Amino acid sequence: MDATEKKVYNRKKVIAFLENNAITILMIGVAVVVGILRPNFISGANFSNLSVNTAVRFIIALGVSGCLITKGTDLSAGRVVGLGACIAATLLQKPDYSDRFFPNLPDLPIPVVLVIVLAICALIGIINGSVISFLKVPPFIATLGMQTLVYGICLVYTGAKPIGGLKSNYTAIASGKLLNLKFLPYLLIIAAVCGCFMWFLYNKTRHGKYMYAIGGNENAAEVAGVNTSKTKILIYMLAAILYGLAGFLLAAKSGGTSVNMGAGYELEAIAACTIGGVSTNGGVGRVSGILIGVLVFELLKISLQFMGVETSYTYIVQGLVIIIAVALDLRKYLAKK
Numbered sequence: 649m650d651a652t653e654k655k656v657y658n659r660k661k662v663i664a665f666l667e668n669n670a671i672t673i674l675m676i677g678v679a680v681v682v683g684i685l686r687p688n689f690i691s692g693a694n695f696s697n698l699s700v701n702t703a704v705r706f707i708i709a710l711g712v713s714g715c716l717i718t719k720g721t722d723l724s725a726g727r728v729v730g731l732g733a734c735i736a737a738t739l740l741q742k743p744d745y746s747d748r749f750f751p752n753l754p755d756l757p758i759p760v761v762l763v764i765v766l767a768i769c770a771l772i773g774i775i776n777g778s779v780i781s782f783l784k785v786p787p788f789i790a791t792l793g794m795q796t797l798v799y800g801i802c803l804v805y806t807g808a809k810p811i812g813g814l815k816s817n818y819t820a821i822a823s824g825k826l827l828n829l830k831f832l833p834y835l836l837i838i839a840a841v842c843g844c845f846m847w848f849l850y851n852k853t854r855h856g857k858y859m860y861a862i863g864g865n866e867n868a869a870e871v872a873g874v875n876t877s878k879t880k881i882l883i884y885m886l887a888a889i890l891y892g893l894a895g896f897l898l899a900a901k902s903g904g905t906s907v908n909m910g911a912g913y914e915l916e917a918i919a920a921c922t923i924g925g926v927s928t929n930g931g932v933g934r935v936s937g938i939l940i941g942v943l944v945f946e947l948l949k950i951s952l953q954f955m956g957v958e959t960s961y962t963y964i965v966q967g968l969v970i971i972i973a974v975a976l977d978l979r980k981y982l983a984k985k
Contacts, residue, residue: 671923671973675944675951682951689954696833698946700822703839704901705916706942707894709924710846711887712917713938717863718883719930720780720787724794725891725917728772729910731802732765732895736818737811737905739764745813749806758818765892772798773888777881795914802907812904822901835897842890847935849886859883863930919970920945922977929977945969 683689708725715722738749739761772794779790826832850856858879861869870876891910899905918928924941926933948969952962 670976671969672940672944675948678951679947682954686954689951694950698943698950699836700833700901701950702942702946703833703835704894704897705913705920705946706839706939707842707890707897708913709917709920709938709942710842710935711890711894712914713846713921713926713933713935714859714883714887715787715791716918716921716926716928717859717930717933718880719863719866719928720880720883721791721918721928722776722884722887723788723791723914724772724776724798725791725887725914726910726912727795727798727802728769728888728891729895729898729913730905730907731772731798731805732769732892733899733902733905733909734802734806734811734895734907735765735768736761736896737814737899738806740815740818740899741811741813742815747813749811758815758821762893762896765896766889769888769892769895770885771888773885774881776888777884780884781877781880799907806907808907810904810906814899814903819900819903822897835901838893838897842893843935843939850933850935855879855882860931863932865931915970916945916966917942919966919973922973923969927977928974 679689688694708729712722712725739753739756740758741748741750743755776791776794779785779794780787783790821834824834826834826837850859858869858874858876861872861874862876862879866876894913895910898909902909920941921933921938922928922941923944924934924937924939926938926941945966948965949962952965957965
């Protein structure tokens with residue numbers, strides 16, 4: 649390869665890198681500008697806030713990622729998060745709280761409640777996966793229907809009442825820090841453990857290989873002997889378990905909850921996954937990329953807050969980012985074809 653060809657090759661590599669990471673580079677640029685204009689943006693308190701917000705959304709995005717990698721999606725994610733939060737909150741109120749949801753309920757241990765939340769959410773995931781696998785309902789429709797169904801169940805269960813008065817040892821899960829270090833909140837550690845588990849599952853297990861195979865070419869995967877139905881059910885079940893965990897943590901973080909908690913979180917998760925390189929066309933995605941995508945999305949929101957942008961306009965910007973991220977992903981897919 650002569651010097652001219654080498655220059656052309658390097659130029660193409662740079663252009664490809666910029667195209668593949670356009671939104672990430674843009675958002676980092678925005679954060680740098682905000683850091684210059686607002687000096688308190690770069691601070692320990694803001695880092696702690698960013699890490700805590702990122703932690704829960706990273707867990708949700710991990711769940712959504714498996715669905716996307718298999719050319720599916722999960723629009724029920726946000727409502728399952730809300731249901732998990734409501735179940736946890738109703739079972740972990742202070743025994744002496746005046747407006748207790750279950751007045752005669754004994755004081756339940758936190759691990760027991762967590763298992764209950766995860767089991768109920770896992771059942772929702774199994775139903776999602778079964779409807780998609782056996783009834784051949786497109787994931788978009790199946791999970792959209794489940795989104796409304798779960799919201800209705802949550803409304804009936806709570807009576808649309810806000811739930812507060814949570815036990816201090818429960819809320820401490822979200823507010824506590826390992827060794828009292830500001831940069832090591834428990835939420836961050838839990839998210840890191842989930843990330844490591846999912847990385848191992850995606851890269852070192854048969855389940856991960858099957859998942860990528862289905863995303864690449866489902867028919868070819870079936871011919872190769874992959875039980876695609878079982879794999880999809882496991883993917884949607886695991887996703888729902890992660891949503892339940894996120895809801896459990898969100899209720900603790902907020903000190904209370906309502907039926908509207910988690911609404912719209914599935915769109916943020918899909919956007920974060922797409923920004924992080926998880927293709928909506930299936931077969932592609934890494935846990936490290938998902939983390940970057942969630943960080944970038946949260947960084948954008950915090951940057952807009954520091955710049956004093958009204959919440960209404962923040963939603964407009966987030967919507968544009970989602971559209972652009974998916975459009976760029978589709979462009980890469982079409983270019984490969």
